[in-house]
Structure formats: structure tokens, C-alpha cells
Amino acid sequence: MKPTSLRSHEIPFALGAPSLIWQVLFLYLPMLLIVCTSVLSFSAAGKIEGFTLEKIFAFFTPTYLEVISSSLLLGLSNALLCLGIAYPLAYFMASCGKRCKNFLLFLLIIPFWTNFLLHVYAWFFVLEKEGFLNHLLQTLGILSTPIPFMNTLFATMIMMVYYYLPFMVLPIYSSLEKFDARLVEASLDLGATRAQTFRRIVFPLSMPGVRAGFFLVYIPSFGEFAIPELMGGDKQVFVGSDILGDDTGSLGAAFAVVACSILLLSCFAIHLGLHKVTHALQKS
Amino acid sequence: MQEIELKNIKKSLTEGTILSGISLQIPAGKFFALLGPSGCGKTTLLRLIAGLESVDEGTILLGGRDITNLPIHRRPINIVFQNYALFPHLNVFDNVAYSLKIKKIPKEIIEQKVIKILESFGLENHIYKPTTRLSGGQQQRVALARAIVNEPAVLLLDEPLAALDFTLRERMLIELIELQDTLKTTFIYVTHDQFEALTVADQMAIMNHQGHIEQIGTPKEIYEFPASSFVAKFVGSTNTLQGTLQKTSPDPQILVPDLGAFSLFIPEYKEWMQEGADILISIRPEKMFISKQELPNFSNRVKASVEAIVYHGRSTQYNVVLHNKLKLQVFEQNEEHFTQEDIDYDNEVFIHWQKESAVILER
Numbered sequence: 001m002k003p004t005s006l007r008s009h010e011i012p013f014a015l016g017a018p019s020l021i022w023q024v025l026f027l028y029l030p031m032l033l034i035v036c037t038s039v040l041s042f043s044a045a046g047k048i049e050g051f052t053l054e055k056i057f058a059f060f061t062p063t064y065l066e067v068i069s070s071s072l073l074l075g076l077s078n079a080l081l082c083l084g085i086a087y088p089l090a091y092f093m094a095s096c097g098k099r100c101k102n103f104l105l106f107l108l109i110i111p112f113w114t115n116f117l118l119h120v121y122a123w124f125f126v127l128e129k130e131g132f133l134n135h136l137l138q139t140l141g142i143l144s145t146p147i148p149f150m151n152t153l154f155a156t157m158i159m160m161v162y163y164y165l166p167f168m169v170l171p172i173y174s175s176l177e178k179f180d181a182r183l184v185e186a187s188l189d190l191g192a193t194r195a196q197t198f199r200r201i202v203f204p205l206s207m208p209g210v211r212a213g214f215f216l217v218y219i220p221s222f223g224e225f226a227i228p229e230l231m232g233g234d235k236q237v238f239v240g241s242d243i244l245g246d247d248t249g250s251l252g253a254a255f256a257v258v259a260c261s262i263l264l265l266s267c268f269a270i271h272l273g274l275h276k277v278t279h280a281l282q283k284s
Numbered sequence: 285m286q287e288i289e290l291k292n293i294k295k296s297l298t299e300g301t302i303l304s305g306i307s308l309q310i311p312a313g314k315f316f317a318l319l320g321p322s323g324c325g326k327t328t329l330l331r332l333i334a335g336l337e338s339v340d341e342g343t344i345l346l347g348g349r350d351i352t353n354l355p356i357h358r359r360p361i362n363i364v365f366q367n368y369a370l371f372p373h374l375n376v377f378d379n380v381a382y383s384l385k386i387k388k389i390p391k392e393i394i395e396q397k398v399i400k401i402l403e404s405f406g407l408e409n410h411i412y413k414p415t416t417r418l419s420g421g422q423q424q425r426v427a428l429a430r431a432i433v434n435e436p437a438v439l440l441l442d443e444p445l446a447a448l449d450f451t452l453r454e455r456m457l458i459e460l461i462e463l464q465d466t467l468k469t470t471f472i473y474v475t476h477d478q479f480e481a482l483t484v485a486d487q488m489a490i491m492n493h494q495g496h497i498e499q500i501g502t503p504k505e506i507y508e509f510p511a512s513s514f515v516a517k518f519v520g521s522t523n524t525l526q527g528t529l530q531k532t533s534p535d536p537q538i539l540v541p542d543l544g545a546f547s548l549f550i551p552e553y554k555e556w557m558q559e560g561a562d563i564l565i566s567i568r569p570e571k572m573f574i575s576k577q578e579l580p581n582f583s584n585r586v587k588a589s590v591e592a593i594v595y596h597g598r599s600t601q602y603n604v605v606l607h608n609k610l611k612l613q614v615f616e617q618n619e620e621h622f623t624q625e626d627i628d629y630d631n632e633v634f635i636h637w638q639k640e641s642a643v644i645l646e647r
Contacts, residue, residue, distance in 0.1 A: 185336050186369035188356045190383035191434065200382075204373050 038254035055254035075222035086168035094176035151233030168213035175209025286347030293342035317481035320491030571641035582636035
């Protein structure tokens, strides 16, 4: 019948159209513009003079490559730290009762209600020289003189993990929550220990959530500039702040293209890596 | 092939006490069915044997060895789950090979064993398919293959055919019987379906709503000689008459109020069979005969009127009502064309039965 076919094909498309237009106008077109800007040369008056790869190659110098690799490292370590903390938490959340589940989800979402800068200032009070952490450590007798935590990589990492953790917990939780507990029973029944069951059944089946969470954390942390700037001071330069620091615009575009390409390649590598890890776990 | 012995098993779950002291002996190498209504605790009992739950009290012996506190993964007992619980990220081969891989058996032997068992289940064309692409019956076979590939001492089946359609279920029942026959593994089959239990079992136990075992025996014993009115009503359909026992006359009789006396056959007297005791007789619908005329050679007959006639093909079911409003069911085999005298709605008929066909039960 006609009405059914209308429903199944045309309405979903119509519903998706606004977001599609939005994406094309404000995501794909600007990206295309950035790519164009990075490979075109301009006259002093701002006129296009021709095609050039000079600007791109200008960034393959030790200084810039170091910036990019430290950004990769920042993203990777943040994603790994978040995964390490988020997985047990998500597992616990998925295995507790319905009311407890909803309460924990609520707790996880609360930070989203507060302005980002307020989070940063709250952490200032915790980490500064006369702050809560130093005070606590001194009272406990672990420290005799306060340590300046602020403006260190440590402060940056704390804030990064704090801010990105929910993005890792939620996808892992949702994949574990759908998990059929009878599969665990079947695995135990077939002679596997709890650890073997986790490696061979639970973890591989939660992989979609792990992968989603990993990229949700890894990709934005690679380009993160606010947190390293505010918490880490100017000791360490990352990709985000470097692009922001460029005032010509044209060089910034080229750097963004270089950084993004490397990020993309690293994503493929991570994807393969996660695949390998799952397989290795299943064999062990 | 080992026997299972349960001694005074007690188990409470959050919903309340499920099992309060079950003792049961399941003979080695037999197809044993555990039949009971939904929620009677039969699945819990199975999970206790498998080790998926731990007992509150009592002992579980496997071939004489106490396995009560043996963790699940070390029990030589495997279970086929109701929804099969196949691993969705593994293909048919890897699902079946799972327990062998855990045991770190050499690859070549695993391959040999798995392929052999899949061939015997007619799955040789589906070895490397994802399990999600199989039909219900094929998934069922994979679950079975996965459970028996490791040669367990006991195989537990938890309503394994509940998700299959009727014809497939009948075929799988036969396959299960044949499988048990070749493997000689002890099978424990849990179901609420009396047809399945009667079909497969060498021995069966009937559990009631309270989680007590009412009767243990062969399907024939259970069907022909139910030990209680619960068993009589739960296994097959039956007609019951309530009355009091009269032993004084040369022939023992049951005196049913408003209907009169019917003769009984009592092969051996039990203690509760006292003069005037409240009793109940159960007569299977196929052991009653319906006719417009009074037939000779029957020890009991009663007048009735026909309420409904349901034609089943190989048999016809008559629902009749007695003058005291009691309803009875009668099955007649449709043995020959047109030999049945024409019985119609509202006809006055006679229902006959032999006294040997009635089972006498305590009320």
C-alpha cells in the first residue's frame, strides 16, 4: 500500500533533512574552506595567487611534530585513564538495581549542568598551593611543605579525566546494560572461570561501547586547548592552543589540516589496536 | 553417565521460599523429566544442580561425590538454556568449541570433535555462520551441540523447546530421545508441558505449586496411576467424582451425593481407605464410553446430556453434563467411518466406564 511506503522511505528523509542541511552548511563547508585555505597562496591584499603545498610542508619540522605528538599523547593518555576508571564504574552501574542505576546516571550527568569555567575554578581551589589537596596532605602528615599542583601536567590530566569521564562511562554503560546475563551463566557452565568469561564474553561484547567511548574522549582531547591552557599554564604546547595562537589564519588552517590528517591516521591505528587487543584477550 | 542425588535441598530466593526440602534420586543414564506448573521451582532446582545458584541447605551428590560446594565451572554438568544463550559475537564453530578451547585441548582435536558433532546435527553447511543467521531449530541444535561436545556426566535442559513451533518441537523431541539413547548421558529435562515430559521421559517427577514432589515414576505409571488429584489433573485431562467410600457391600463402592453409588476396584487397601472416608475417583476421558443406549458389560453408567461436541480428527471429544450439573469429558476414537451412532447436541446419553479404569484418591 502506498501510505506505508511513504512512511518507510520519505518521512525519515524529511525528518533528517534539517540536520543534514545544518551539517553541510556549518560543518562540511567550513572544513572544505579550511582545506582550500591551507593549499592556496594569497597576496598581501588577500587575493588568491595560486596552489601551493609550501604551507603544509612547513609544519613537518621537529618543533611542530613535537607539538602534534604531545597532543596525541595527551589524547591517548586521557582516553586510557578514562577507560581504566570508566569500565569498572560502568560495569558496576549496569549490574546494580534499577533505582540505583538511575541514581548513578543522575550523578554522572550533574556536572553537565554547571558551567565549564566554574569547574575549572573549583579545581583551582582544590589544587592551588594553599588549596584543599595540599591542606589535606599536610594534615595527614604526608607532606611537610605544600606542592604547587597548579600549572603542571598533573593538573591538566586531572581536569581532563574529570571532564571527559562521562563521555567514556555512558557508551560503555549502555552496551553493558543490554548485556544478557545468561551469556555469563552459559560461559561459566561451559567451564570458564569468571576471569575467562570476562575476557572472552563480556569484554568483546562491550567493545562497541568501549570503542565509542574511546573515540569520544580521544578525538576532542587531542584538540583540547582550554584545559591545558588554564590548568597547565604555558609549559606544554598542544595543537589546540598552537592553532589558536596563530594570527594570520592561513597558516593556522594549514596546521589544522596537518594535525587532523595525523589524528585521522592515529584513529585508524587505534581502531586496529582495539581489535587486536580483543582478539588477544579471547585467546588467552 | 552418572546419577544425581538430591538430599533435603532448601532454597529461598528474594521472592520467598521456593524449595523446602527436596529429596530426589535421578538414575544414571536415564532421560529424567521434571514436570510442574510455572513458578513451582523446577528451574531453580535445575540451576542448583548446574551450580548457577547455591543451596541454602542440603546436599547434591553426583555419582556419590558431594558436589554441593563445587564451583559451577568445575562441575561436569552442562545446561541447555531456554533461550539457548548462544554467544552472539562467535560463529557456530566457536560457540561449540568454547568449552574445548577453555580446556586448552589441541586445535586439531577441537576441530575434529566440533565438526563431527555439527555434522551429526545436520549443521555441516552452517559451521562458519554467525549464530544470529540461523533458524530457531538450528540455534537449538547449536546450543545442544555446545553443551554435549565436552561429554558432560549430566545434561540439563531447561524448557529447551519452548520457543519452537509445534511440528519442529515434535521432531526435536524424537531427536532428543535418540541423542540420549546414543550418548547414554543422564538427561534432566525441565518442562511445564506434560506432552513433552510424557514423550521423552524414562522416569519423571511431578512438582506441585508449593515446590513439593508429588509423584515419581515412569510416564505410564504417572498417567495411569496418578498418586494425587493434582497429578491426575496436571498430567493429561481427567474426570473426577467426589464421594465417600462404602466398603460394607460385597463390592466396594463410592457414594456420590445426588448421583448414587458406583462400584470400585481396589487392588490393595491403603490405611486411609476407611469406611465412610472422603475419596475422589479419577477416570481418563478416553476410558469412558458414550452411547445413546445403555451398554451391557460395563460396571458403571450414568445418565448425561451432551453439551458440546468437538471433532479432533482422530478422536471426538464430548462435553457432557450430569443432572447434578457436574461436567465430564469423553473421548471417542474415530475408528471407522460412520460407525458412530449419531449423537447430537442436547441428546440424552449414557456414560459408561469399567471400575478398573477409575483411580481412587484420598481427598
